[in-house]
Amino acid sequence: MKILFYFTSMTPAGGIERVISTLANHFSDFLEVTILVKDQAYSHYPLSEKIKLISLDSELKLNMGSRTKRIGQVSINLVQSVAKLKHHLTLNKYDLYYLAHPLNVLEFFLAHGINKNVIISEHGGINAYNLIYKQIKKWLYHKARVYIVPTRSDAKVYADLNFPVKYIPHFKSSLNYECSDLSKKVVLSIGRMTEAKRQWIMIDLWHKIIYEDNIKNWELHLVGDGNLKKQFEGKIVALELQDYVKILPPIKNVDKYYKASSIFMLTSHSEGFGMVLLEAISFGLPCISYDCPSGPRDIIENEVNGYLVPMDDFDHLRDATLSLLTDPEKLNKFATGAYNTSLKWNDEVVLNKWKEILF
Numbered sequence: 001m002k003i004l005f006y007f008t009s010m011t012p013a014g015g016i017e018r019v020i021s022t023l024a025n026h027f028s029d030f031l032e033v034t035i036l037v038k039d040q041a042y043s044h045y046p047l048s049e050k051i052k053l054i055s056l057d058s059e060l061k062l063n064m065g066s067r068t069k070r071i072g073q074v075s076i077n078l079v080q081s082v083a084k085l086k087h088h089l090t091l092n093k094y095d096l097y098y099l100a101h102p103l104n105v106l107e108f109f110l111a112h113g114i115n116k117n118v119i120i121s122e123h124g125g126i127n128a129y130n131l132i133y134k135q136i137k138k139w140l141y142h143k144a145r146v147y148i149v150p151t152r153s154d155a156k157v158y159a160d161l162n163f164p165v166k167y168i169p170h171f172k173s174s175l176n177y178e179c180s181d182l183s184k185k186v187v188l189s190i191g192r193m194t195e196a197k198r199q200w201i202m203i204d205l206w207h208k209i210i211y212e213d214n215i216k217n218w219e220l221h222l223v224g225d226g227n228l229k230k231q232f233e234g235k236i237v238a239l240e241l242q243d244y245v246k247i248l249p250p251i252k253n254v255d256k257y258y259k260a261s262s263i264f265m266l267t268s269h270s271e272g273f274g275m276v277l278l279e280a281i282s283f284g285l286p287c288i289s290y291d292c293p294s295g296p297r298d299i300i301e302n303e304v305n306g307y308l309v310p311m312d313d314f315d316h317l318r319d320a321t322l323s324l325l326t327d328p329e330k331l332n333k334f335a336t337g338a339y340n341t342s343l344k345w346n347d348e349v350v351l352n353k354w355k356e357i358l359f
Helices: 015-027 069-089 102-111 131-143 150-158 200-211 231-238 255-259 275-282 316-325 328-342 347-358
Strands: 002-006 032-037 054-055 096-100 120-121 144-151 165-166 186-191 219-223 245-248 263-266 288-289 306-309
Touching: 002 102, 015 219, 015 275, 015 347, 069 102, 069 275, 069 347, 096 102, 096 144, 120 150, 144 306, 150 288, 186 255, 200 219, 200 231, 231 245, 263 275, 263 316, 275 328, 288 316, 306 316, 306 328, 316 328
Parallel strands: 002 032, 002 096, 032 054, 096 120, 120 144, 144 165, 186 219, 186 263, 219 245, 263 288, 288 306
Antiparallel strands: none
16 A cells, blocks of 8 residues: 655754654555655665655745745645645545645645545644644545544544544654763753744753752753744843853754753643653653643643643742752652653554554
8 A cells, every 4th residue: 555645844843844754764665655755755764775865856945034025935835735735636645645744735735635545643732733724624634534632632622523533652763772871960951942832931940940949060052043032042142041051953863962961851832742841751751731721731741750730830940940950759650750751652552453443
């Protein structure tokens, strides 16, 4: 059987790209897998040699300085992408199709239609999309064979709305897992530097920890890139945190960052699954995260492998962080809990759930 993954790009070092690469690698053991992207045929994350990665040559480039121009660029790109996708699907036949973003679903619908050969997956949280994308979901997702959602709470909401939903958590990423020895006094966060991830909250937190709580032997390492990176760099300088907060680039061997850290933190507005949290606990790192919709609550067990902090309760976030920075015994206890929790993720169980849908 042949399956086509259609997605905008595999170039970014983001969570959804890691999810797709991991899923495609698993599928390539028993399916003929092709990944079709709109930009260059390149994947930041490793792909099996059995996978074909090809380009539609329809890259979307946005003018971030003008909303009007962005709307025009998106509209033109939509027309171009649909035409090129329709041509590709005329020349190449597949048994199944995998889509993972509302815009790609719309493009695919206009080029081919949505039928029972189409599988739609989710990565972002239920509140992560704008009104247009939400409308696309209501309009088109019920036409697919199934809508795979990786968190229990979101799956329940979609089921109540009569989506053809099935809950399947993501596979654990293919990394060289080995527990951190917790010797480095580093709090790590990995994610795109965008409005949704809100790394500025952690920078503000660190200013309090350094200059009010007078804890200067711990560092905050922010790994990622994005439209807010320069703003964060300026904020770090303005708050005189250059010696305590580091911005580091995404790398393929991301396990290097996990092993050189002792705590993982997220302050996102929303998370679909929170792949970085699963990766973090698999390296034995206690996690601190806002209880945003909806992924963290599926991974963090409060006071077992970390702290699930009430949404936007900054004081609670500060207290939780300080309790781990100043209590080595608790840090080690949560680290053990983190690794033990990670053992619940069984790739074979996840794969069998997928095979029930595929065959």
